[in-house]
Amino acid sequence: MKALRxxxxxxxxxxxxxGGVHLLQEATEYHGGVGAEAQxxxxxxxxxxxxxxxxxxxxxxxxQTCIATIGWTGEDEPAPAxxxxxxxxxxxxxxxxxxxxxxxxxxxxxxxxxxxxxxxxYSGAA
Amino acid sequence: MRRFVVPxxxxxxxxxxxxxxxVYLYRWEWNRALTSGVIFIAVEVMLVGVTLWQRIxxxxxxxxASPERRRRxxxxxxxxxxxxxxVFDWLRPDGSSAPVFIPILMGAGLLLSGLAWxxxxxxxxxxxxVADPGVAATMARLGPPPGGLLxxxxxxxxxxxxxxxxx
Numbered sequence: 186m187k188a189l190r191x192x193x194x195x196x197x198x199x200x201x202x203x204g205g206v207h208l209l210q211e212a213t214e215y216h217g218g219v220g221a222e223a224q225x226x227x228x229x230x231x232x233x234x235x236x237x238x239x240x241x242x243x244x245x246x247x248x249q250t251c252i253a254t255i256g257w258t259g260e261d262e263p264a265p266a267x268x269x270x271x272x273x274x275x276x277x278x279x280x281x282x283x284x285x286x287x288x289x290x291x292x293x294x295x296x297x298x299x300x301x302x303x304x305x306x307y308s309g310a311a
Numbered sequence: 312m313r314r315f316v317v318p319x320x321x322x323x324x325x326x327x328x329x330x331x332x333x334v335y336l337y338r339w340e341w342n343r344a345l346t347s348g349v350i351f352i353a354v355e356v357m358l359v360g361v362t363l364w365q366r367i368x369x370x371x372x373x374x375x376a377s378p379e380r381r382r383r384x385x386x387x388x389x390x391x392x393x394x395x396x397x398v399f400d401w402l403r404p405d406g407s408s409a410p411v412f413i414p415i416l417m418g419a420g421l422l423l424s425g426l427a428w429x430x431x432x433x434x435x436x437x438x439x440x441v442a443d444p445g446v447a448a449t450m451a452r453l454g455p456p457p458g459g460l461l462x463x464x465x466x467x468x469x470x471x472x473x474x475x476x477x478x
Contacts, residue, residue, distance in 0.1 A: 212337040289339030 215286065220278030222308035229263075229291050230270045234298040243299040244271040251290035255283050270304060278308035317361065324354045 231244050244263045248271070252260050257279070263271035279287060284306055291301040328351040335344035402410065456462070463469050 209333065209336065212333075213339070285337075286339040289341075293335075293338075293340035293342050295342075 214282075216280070216282050218280050218283075220280045220283075220308055222278035223276065223311040225275045225278040225284065225306065225308045227273050227275070227287070227291075227306045228266060228270060228304040229273075229301045230267075230304055231299055231301050232269070233300075236298050240269055241265070241271075243297075244301075247291065247294065247296050247299050247301050248273055250296050251287055251294060254290050255279075255286050257283075276311070284308075318358070321354050321358050321361075325351060325358070328354065 229244075229248075231240060231247060233240075233243050236243050241263075248260075248263045252275075257275055259276040261274045263273040266272040288303045288306060291303050294300065328347045332344055332347040332351060335341075335347055458464070
């Protein structure tokens with residue numbers, strides 16, 4: 186039994202590594218496709234650092250860039266929905282991994298000193 | 312307690328940045344993931360450097376000779392002095408007067424070498440104009456005869472070789 190211990194440790198280590206790599210692959214892989222609902226509504230706010238071209242232009246620039254990264258086409262221009270907050274609609278709705286991808290883009294990307302924060306994102310009927 | 316502060320902070324930073332690296336990857340926040348990865352690598356390199364520095368310090372402390380050992384080696388060296396070199400033994404007085412001529416011979420050799428150098432330079436400066444006519448005379452005798460080597464007009468045997476069509 187004592188002689189089998191290194192082998193057991195090796196097998197467990199290989200299983201953990203392979204499982205971790207698989208989990209990471211599943212978590213970061215883009216599966217594509219569309220969601221089951223009719224549309225996804227995104228409410229996001231913007232912040233900027235000396236961007237002198239207006240909030241609407243800043244929101245549109247950030248929104249269009251992130252829409253391009255997920256390869257979505259059926260979208261509306263972001264419409265004002267509060268203090269530096271904008272609402273945009275995507276048709277059809279986004280699947281889970283694409284929603285996560287869009288949220289990551291809006292909150293992580295900085296375009297011309299403009300960055301955003303997703304207030305809410307939900308899918309539903311039109 | 313103090314020696315655990317830096318490794319502790321580094322370990323916390325390492326774990327946090329490593330965990331957030333995967334969290335940001337999961338959230339598709341690539342810029343933040345890259346930043347976390349850079350912090351992770353920087354702290355990792357710092358930890359490796361600190362570890363190596365501490366180990367080298369311990370090795371250096373181990374390699375330091377103790378004063379007692381140093382004194383013992385010095386005493387041993389005093390007891391066994393190095394052997395005397397024999398390179399300049401000819402300078403030592405040994406009852407003979409022969410070594411006194413060695414510097415004289417060396418000086419004479421030096422003077423003769425200098426004199427030979429002066430003679431050689433003088434000969435080189437003055438023998439050029441005298442040697443050139445002699446060399447020219449010697450070279451002139453080595454040239455071909457007038458008319459070239461194929462001209463046999465002065466050869467008395469020419470008619471015997473070509474009786475009917477002299478050139």
